[in-house]
Amino acid sequence: MDHRFARNRRLAKAAEYRSVFDSGQACSSEYFTLLGNINEQSAGRIGLAIAKRRIARATRRNAIKRIVRESFRHHQHELAALDIVVIANTAADTADLKRVRRSLDAQWAKLATRVRRKHNASGPSDG
Numbered sequence: 440m441d442h443r444f445a446r447n448r449r450l451a452k453a454a455e456y457r458s459v460f461d462s463g464q465a466c467s468s469e470y471f472t473l474l475g476n477i478n479e480q481s482a483g484r485i486g487l488a489i490a491k492r493r494i495a496r497a498t499r500r501n502a503i504k505r506i507v508r509e510s511f512r513h514h515q516h517e518l519a520a521l522d523i524v525v526i527a528n529t530a531a532d533t534a535d536l537k538r539v540r541r542s543l544d545a546q547w548a549k550l551a552t553r554v555r556r557k558h559n560a561s562g563p564s565d566g
């Protein structure tokens with residue numbers, strides 16, 4: 440199984456983020472809010488919204504980004520064909536990084552189930 444985090448696994452354009460923000464399903468925990476949407480590709484993609492307002496210190500923001508990317512990398516096989524935006528909540532700033540990682544690991548499957556259930560209920564679009 441390929442666990443690389445290639446360039447095509449990232450949301451890069453504003454329109455890609457906007458699509459997830461506009462029509463994505465949400466899944467929240469104490470530390471993160473995840474928004475997910477079905478994409479037109481076979482690979483899952485991720486975008487990060489780790490705001491300076493929520494996580495003040497740059498070193499902490501960068502550590503949280505690394506945790507999110509690493510967790511996504513290990514769970515990407517469960518997240519095929521999903522675009523996901525991860526938004527950090529203020530509680531992530533002071534929490535133990537191991538707890539932050541465990542919380543995020545638990546959220547991936549919940550988000551994937553929620554997005555796919557909504558997609559199947561609405562039926563695939565002929566876009």
